[in-house]
Every structure is written in structure tokens, then in C-alpha cells.
Ligand SMILES: [Zn+2]
């Protein structure tokens with residue numbers, strides 16, 4: 001360990017109680033996506049305490065501030081903390097006011113991000129950095145509250161649902177060369193997280209039929225529930241024929257199934273996600289999903305709207321992970337350093353995916369929480385690991401990337417093959433945001 005690494009660790013260790021207090025404070029006041037006013041305010045005031053000027057209200061609630069390295073000019077590394085919690089009013093940890101709970105552990109990201117500042121703001125540490133560190137508190141990672149987000153879209157406040165998607169759109173990533181993110185992984189010690197993941201398209205399908213008495217005169221009706229059932233069957237008939245390596249997942253539910261047992265259902269709505277680990281496979285599965293829904297409508301004579309909203313994109317793994325690996329080795333202490341299979345594809349999705357399509361992304365995990373992610377009982381059990389070790393890995397990763405005459409930033413940037421430019425990303429999002437309408441065509445007896 002060199003003396004700057006040691007200094008980073010010592011500074012964070014010295015402030016461990018402050019960092020734990022930050023983690024607790026944010027845990028106590030969970031807020032939902034694009035409503036993280038208090039959390040953003042806390043982050044803002046904290047940055048100001050260190051004399052860092054910030055830009056606020058990026059993508060509604062996002063905040064960004066820079067720490068300029070005092071060494072040679074170099075790239076800008078963004079350390080990223082997500083601010084949002086989950087709508088989980090029945091969690092014992094939910095806020096009565098917002099109905100939200102931090103059962104995805106994003107408060108630990110914020111504690112780690114702010115904790116890193118205790119080390120990186122030190123004059124001697126700054127002198128060892130050839131480049132800049134941007135601190136980004138970002139909104140709305142969880143893909144929830146679609147109606148609320150839709151309202152923001154109609155007001156023109158956002159164009160895309162995901163916080164990072166929106167930050168890319170408004171240019172907050174334009175001057176960022178490398179992104180660094182963290183996520184809690186309950187039950188582990190510390191781990192590099194450089195696996196692939198699925199991306200997805202989200203779907204709302206509305207089938208329209210004609211109501212009639214389901215026993216007296218079913219022949220006068222057109223049944224939207226049968227259309228939905230056939231659509232689901234047609235999707236199921238497709239499953240065997242997706243390519244294995246694309247890890248396609250198509251999952252959803254009927255959110256509105258009709259009005260009454262004795263009325264032929266005239267309005268049925270389904271919400272689905274169509275996922276795969278690369279863009280061509282997402283588009284392929286999305287088209288097959290639409291075809292299946294059309295089949296349900298055509299077979300029953302129902303009308304339908306198939307509403308497609310692009311969700312998140314698959315994660316592109318980083319080509320050079322030495323900075324975060326060395327940070328983990330120095331920060332882990334007695335905690336187990338977990339080795340994840342780099343070939344693994346996570347079935348879920350995150351808006352870090354979009355970031356990784358455009359610029360290199362390094363990610364790591366720490367444990368320190370009970371239960372699984374998104375379990376309403378999930379809560380911190382080892383705050384030192386969840387908050388303080390996270391702060392160390394964030395700060396040390398920035399150091400290893402920008403280290404004077406020997407940082408890994410250059411090699412990482414060279415190894416990254418961008419899949420999309422920002423412009424191509426925005427085009428993709430706009431092109432696939434669409435509604436297909438199928439006219440009702442009941443057959444009437446002559
Ligand atoms: Zn989550």
C-alpha cells in the first residue's frame with residue numbers, strides 16, 4: 001500500500017462515525033424517484049461544507065459537483081450515488097410521509113459517496129490526482145411510479161423514465177470520462193461487480209372488447225380477457241425459440257382483468273417487461289411480443305393498444321478493472337473479497353446500463369444488509385461495511401484511476417468500446433417509444 005492509499009484509508013477511518021451518521025440520516029428519510037428533494041438538499045449542503053460548488057436540479061433532483069485534481073490535467077471520473085428509495089409503504093422502515101423505504105440500500109451509496117470526500121478533498125491526496133473527480137447524486141433508478149413519471153413527461157420536466165437516462169439526455173455525462181457506481185449486495189463482504197445484465201423494454205397492452213351479459217347474451221360481446229389470455233399463450237409459445245445466449249425474459253401480469261364476473265370483459269390491461277442482454281435481442285423479443293399481442297386481438301376481434309417504452313439498456317462490462325480491484329484489496333480489511341463469475345448475466349436491469357453503453361463503467365458491491373434487495377424487511381446490519389468500506393472503495397478507485405503518473409484511467413478508456421454515442425442513445429430511446437393501435441374487428445352475424 002502506498003502512502004496516499006494509507007492516507008485515504010486513515011482519513012475515512014477518522015470520520016467513520018460521521019459517515020455512518022450520513023447513512024443513517026438518509027435511511028431515515030427515504031424519498032421516491034424525482035422527488036428526492038431532501039436527500040439532494042443534504043448532499044448539496046454537504047458539498048458546500050467542503051467548498052464545492054454544485055449544479056442542482058439536473059434531471060429534476062440530481063446534483064453534481066467537482067473536485068479538481070491538483071496534479072497534471074487528466075480525465076474526469078464520476079463517483080455516483082443513487083438517491084431514490086422504493087415505494088414500500090408496508091415496510092417497517094418506510095417513511096409515513098413518503099411511503100418509501102430504502103430497501104434497495106441506495107442510502108449506502110450516498111454515504112459512501114459523501115464519505116469519499118473526506119479523503120479526496122485532502123490537499124495531499126488532491127496533489128496525487130491527475131484529473132478531476134465529479135460527485136454525482138442521481139435520481140430515480142427504480143423503474144416505478146410510471147403514472148407519476150408520465151406526468152413529468154407531459155409537463156416536459158423529463159423525457160425518459162430513468163434518472164441516468166435523463167442525465168445523459170440533459171448533458172450531465174458529457175464531460176465525464178469514467179463512471180464509478182456501487183450497489184449493496186446483502187450477505188457478502190466486498191466484490192467487484194463487472195458482469196453483464198439484461199436491458200428491457202416495458203410494455204402496456206390494453207385490449208378493448210364489447211361488454212355484454214356473460215350468461216344471457218355472450219354472443220353480443222367481444223371478450224378482451226380471452227384476447228389477453230391468447231396473447232399470453234402466444235408469448236409462451238415463443239419462449240423455446242429465443243436464443244439461449246441472449247437470456248431473454250418476458251414477464252408481466254394482468255393489471256386490469258375486467259369489471260364483473262357476469263359481464264364480458266371489455267377492458268383488460270397487461271403490464272410486461274421484455275428483457276435481453278443485448279440491443280438486437282431486446283428488439284427481436286419486443287417485436288415477437290407485439291406479434292403475440294396482435295394475435296390475441298385478431299383472434300378475438302378485439303381492439304388493442306400496444307404501448308412500448310424503452311426501459312434500461314444492458315450493462316457493458318469494463319475492459320480494465322484494476323482500479324477497483326486494487327481499491328477493494330486495500331479497503332476490505334477482514335471482510336471477504338468475493339469473486340463473481342465475470343461471465344454471469346444478471347437477469348435484472350439498471351440505468352447504469354445506459355451509462356456503460358456510452359462510457360466505461362466500474363462497479364462494486366458491499367454487503368452489510370439483511371434479506372434480499374427489494375424485500376421490505378431489508379435493513380442495515382453492518383453499517384461500517386455498508387457505508388464506511390463503501391466510502392473507502394469509492395475514494396481508492398478514484399485514486400487508482402487518476403494516480404499521478406500511473407493511473408489506470410487511460411487504459412480503461414482505451415479498452416472500452418462504446419456501443420452507442422449519446423446521440424444514438426437518444427435516437428434509440430425516441431424511436432422505440434411508441435404506441436401501436438389495432439382496430440376492433442368483431443364478426444357480426446348477418
Ligand atoms: Zn432496486
Ligand SMILES: [Zn+2]
Nearest residue numbers: 104106141183
Ligand atoms: Zn438499487
